[in-house]
Amino acid sequence: MDVLQGTEPDDSAVVSVRGLSKSYGGTLVVDALDLDVFPGEIVGIIGANGAGKTTAVECLQGLRRPDAGRLRVLGLDPSRDGQRLRTRIGSQLQDSGLPDRMRVREAVDLFAGPGAADPDALMEKFGIAHRARTAFAGLSGGERQRLFLVLALLNRPRLVILDELTQGLDPAARRGVWAAVDQLRAAGVTVLLVTHELSEAEVLCDRVIAMRAGRVLDRGTPAELIGRHAGQAVIRFSLPETDDASLALAVRELAALLDVQSVDQHGNTITVRGTRSSIAHVGAWLTSRSRPIPSDLDVDLPDLEEALLTLLERDEDEVVS
Known part of the structure; x- marks a missing residue:
């Protein structure tokens, strides 16, 4: 049994979840998820398609209402305080996009709220200042993802949620985005990362939670999961x-x-x-x-990919959460 089950949300955590469950059409997509993310951490959620990763983070942002569970994000209940919460977090979701003709600087100005960070400094920091007048359609995949990071950070969030940030990028662009995410850690920003890229999770994450069919298979540092489950x-x-x-x-x-x-x-x-x-x-x-x-x-x-594959092949009665 997971050590978190049955306990109250942890007030010291940026994200604290107990017993989050969500079903669609009678299919249980997230099954009694427990999760804590503490200040300054990068925590990854990994697993195959259909594991419930994206649904879980959408519940954390108040974009979907859970069927059960106790959730606190920055001290707020996402179901009741979703609008307030979304002004305090930054997110890049799996289906993020902008109008093709919108220029980079126009997007930055549109998303900047009162008290926003210096947009020019952010664009320079993430390597897209020279593309300020470029339309979204003219950006490379890596440039688009770096733009989404700028937009996610504009309003000085304490928490950033990233969902499949580097999906479809070539290796050079992927490593450039990894470097940008690592800058978030250096700045003390807490990151919740949903990814299929196991090398990404291994490089970036302080801890990972491995899921299958809505349930937690195991959790720990990447090295701990590799040590327990990889060859x-x-x-x-x-x-x-x-x-x-x-x-x-x-x-x-x-x-x-x-x-x-x-x-x-x-x-x-x-x-x-x-x-x-x-x-x-x-x-x-x-x-x-x-x-x-x-x-x-x-x-x-041995690597995290090997560890996850071993976990995914385990029998249902071996699931730890």
């Missing part, structure tokens, strides 16, 4: 030894290293499996031999 780190390399005795000694020494779980030998090729920390121990062992590091050294790291 082993695999380190593979060749040794110059040609005699069996030298290779056997190498295998024994490697097997004795901390966090190493298995060692296999095929000819001169050694394959070591273990935790992520075993990589450092194997590297130190290779360095201590006073020989060149093998040119074919290869490391295969």
